[in-house]
Amino acid sequence: MSDLETLRQAVIDGDWKTAANATRNAIAAAVTPMAVINCLMPAMDEVGRRFDCEEYFVPEMLLSARAMKASMEIIRPLLAAAGAAPSARVVIGTVKGDLHDIGKNLVAAMLEGGGFEVIDLGADVAPERFVETAAARNAQLVALSALLTVTMTSMKTTIDAFRAAGIRDKVKIMVGGAPVTEQYAQSIGADGYGESAGAAVTLARKLVMQ
Amino acid sequence: MDFGSTTVTGMHVSAVAALRDYYGLPRQPVKVHEPGQMLGLVEDDLRAAMGIDVTGVFPRKNKFGFPTAGWKEWNFRGLEVLVPAGFRTTTTPEGDLLLYPQGDLSAPASGRMPLGSAFFDAIVRQPEIHEDRLDPADNLEEFGPLAAEDLDHIERSVAAAHASGYGVAAGFGGTSFGDIALVPGTSLKYPRGIRDVEEWYISTRTRRSYIHSVFERQCEIGIQNLARIHARLQAGPQDLSGAIDCLYLCGADFGTQTSAFCSVATFRELWLPYYKRINAWVHANTSWKCFKHSCGSVERFLESFIEAGFDVLNPVQCSATGMDPAALKRKYGGRLVFWGGAVDTQKTLPFGTPGEVREEVLRRAEIFAPGGGFVFNAIHNLQAGTPVANIVAMLDAIQEFNGVSHV
Numbered sequence: 369m370s371d372l373e374t375l376r377q378a379v380i381d382g383d384w385k386t387a388a389n390a391t392r393n394a395i396a397a398a399v400t401p402m403a404v405i406n407c408l409m410p411a412m413d414e415v416g417r418r419f420d421c422e423e424y425f426v427p428e429m430l431l432s433a434r435a436m437k438a439s440m441e442i443i444r445p446l447l448a449a450a451g452a453a454p455s456a457r458v459v460i461g462t463v464k465g466d467l468h469d470i471g472k473n474l475v476a477a478m479l480e481g482g483g484f485e486v487i488d489l490g491a492d493v494a495p496e497r498f499v500e501t502a503a504a505r506n507a508q509l510v511a512l513s514a515l516l517t518v519t520m521t522s523m524k525t526t527i528d529a530f531r532a533a534g535i536r537d538k539v540k541i542m543v544g545g546a547p548v549t550e551q552y553a554q555s556i557g558a559d560g561y562g563e564s565a566g567a568a569v570t571l572a573r574k575l576v577m578q
Numbered sequence: 579m580d581f582g583s584t585t586v587t588g589m590h591v592s593a594v595a596a597l598r599d600y601y602g603l604p605r606q607p608v609k610v611h612e613p614g615q616m617l618g619l620v621e622d623d624l625r626a627a628m629g630i631d632v633t634g635v636f637p638r639k640n641k642f643g644f645p646t647a648g649w650k651e652w653n654f655r656g657l658e659v660l661v662p663a664g665f666r667t668t669t670t671p672e673g674d675l676l677l678y679p680q681g682d683l684s685a686p687a688s689g690r691m692p693l694g695s696a697f698f699d700a701i702v703r704q705p706e707i708h709e710d711r712l713d714p715a716d717n718l719e720e721f722g723p724l725a726a727e728d729l730d731h732i733e734r735s736v737a738a739a740h741a742s743g744y745g746v747a748a749g750f751g752g753t754s755f756g757d758i759a760l761v762p763g764t765s766l767k768y769p770r771g772i773r774d775v776e777e778w779y780i781s782t783r784t785r786r787s788y789i790h791s792v793f794e795r796q797c798e799i800g801i802q803n804l805a806r807i808h809a810r811l812q813a814g815p816q817d818l819s820g821a822i823d824c825l826y827l828c829g830a831d832f833g834t835q836t837s838a839f840c841s842v843a844t845f846r847e848l849w850l851p852y853y854k855r856i857n858a859w860v861h862a863n864t865s866w867k868c869f870k871h872s873c874g875s876v877e878r879f880l881e882s883f884i885e886a887g888f889d890v891l892n893p894v895q896c897s898a899t900g901m902d903p904a905a906l907k908r909k910y911g912g913r914l915v916f917w918g919g920a921v922d923t924q925k926t927l928p929f930g931t932p933g934e935v936r937e938e939v940l941r942r943a944e945i946f947a948p949g950g951g952f953v954f955n956a957i958h959n960l961q962a963g964t965p966v967a968n969i970v971a972m973l974d975a976i977q978e979f980n981g982v983s984h985v
Contacts, residue, residue: 427840465692
């Protein structure tokens with residue numbers, strides 16, 4: 369089995385140690401960082417597919433995300449040195465007042481595996497921090513997460529902050545989380561709503577094409 | 579109807595205060611009896627005003643490890659409430675509130691309420707994990723034999739609940755297997771073992787023997803404690819062992835909005851043996867019904883829940899995938915009591931109109947009530963910020979329904 373085939377299988381199996389070793393071996397064998405990315409993307413697509421059809425659940429997704437990240441950590445500096453551009457840059461976080469981050473972490477991992485450069489601001493993120501980071505890092509996408517009905521309203525506050533800063537038209541904003549609906553997303557002026565981690569990647573790809 | 583008998587069928591303290599005002603009950607600060615979710619205690623006057631049929635028995639200590647007693651005043655962002663003596667907080671420069679295990683300000687805080695939130699979420703305090711030194715005993719620190727004070731408290735609480743004449747739901751703690759809200763060990767000053775939420779989920783896949791060891795021992799301790807409680811209730815001047823109608827055993831969530839946290843096969847391997855054992859003890863030795871809480875899309879687990887010996891399902895999250903109320907009633911109505919399901923607390927109740935609330939409540943009651951096996955309760959605790967007009971619309975609707983039928 370080639371190093372990239374081993375890497376692909378390790379990501380699908382959620383084996384981060386094998387994923388890291390295979391990545392190092394591939395790089396040592398002069399495989400380009402972009403070829404590694406081109407291996408990770410379909411591997412994470414497969415993980416997303418298995419999640420969507422309920423072969424995989426949260427623990428398996430977390431393990432695959434960990435394996436993918438172990439590989440990305442090795443190749444990220446090489447990509448930067450080579451001046452390679454990601455498909456798009458996304459700023460992601462759980463909105464102000466909300467500390468829940470598992471759903472957000474899964475979406476972040478799926479986006480990263482989907483070829484996006486992900487800037488993860490964590491949980492309980494103030495609107496101005498989303499705005500400042502998106503502007504400073506020239507992000508094309510902003511992804512907002514919330515688990516609670518009481519914090520969901522921070523999504524609107526955050527979108528309003530982009531308007532107030534005069535950069536609303538510079539970014540696409542997608543939202544998701546347990547209490548969030550398509551209808552709510554539209555009512556607060558979001559550009560899209562994703563019901564699951566897999567749907568978030570499809571949505572993100574659609575939004576950056578617009 | 580139930581509101582307030584367990585920590586998963588209650589109301590945020592702000593909702594309790596608003597309802598007391600609405601019904602014109604004496605103005606008094608509401609007691610926060612569960613500090614994580616900031617649940618308000620439903621006193622008998624409000625229970626009567628709302629038409630509630632069930633009261634609760636709670637453990638002596640809450641999930642932050644201090645007794646729910648010794649009430650003191652506290653200003654909760656403008657609302658005067660009462661909190662237990664051990665409820666001690668500090669405020670961060672950002673305005674977040676920190677809550678401390680066992681009320682000990684010298685220990686690392688175990689709960690955080692960000693500015694803009696209305697609940698204390700667990701602060702994960704995960705010591706570095708050394709695979710070769712992981713010891714299941716580290717994840718069992720919070721599970722142990724009940725102290726004499728715990729048994730005294732339970733006997734007093736059951737006696738008071740029985741004397742009230744209401745139905746009695748009791749939760750004694752310690753029998754929730756892998757409840758992710760409890761995994762971080764918020765009651766402990768320096769938790770050891772696997773305490774990070776993601777690490778725990780991953781461990782259900784990669785460290786199964788460790789999880790089995792934790793559940794195995796927790797199950798033994800849980801049954802021993804239930805046996806001591808039962809014996810104590812039998813031994814008093816009045817035999818109170820039959821005073822409990824329903825035992826809230828486990829709050830571990832298996833469902834998400836659209837899917838599940840694990841496969842049915844994993845559930846049957848990792849959880850089913852322990853649920854079977856503890857439920858079998860309850861059914862063999864008591865008249866108590868076994869109550870299982872699990873949010874989300876859990877239809878796939880219901881045959882296993884029934885096989886495990888659970889009698890009651892809560893909160894019956896009808897908004898989740900595969901949780902169609904009519905299908906649930908048709909398939910499981912003869913074998914499970916639906917305790918919940920009456921109205922959505924993520925969408926309709928907090929954000930709908932009173933008319934929408936009424937419609938949803940009437941439709942759900944029409945589905946769940948026929949033939950019995952339905953305890954009217956919202957889908958999980960009433961959240962902060964729920965308009966009181968919508969709560970009243972919910973209560974009016976069930977009265978309207980009861981005018982033509984019986985729950």
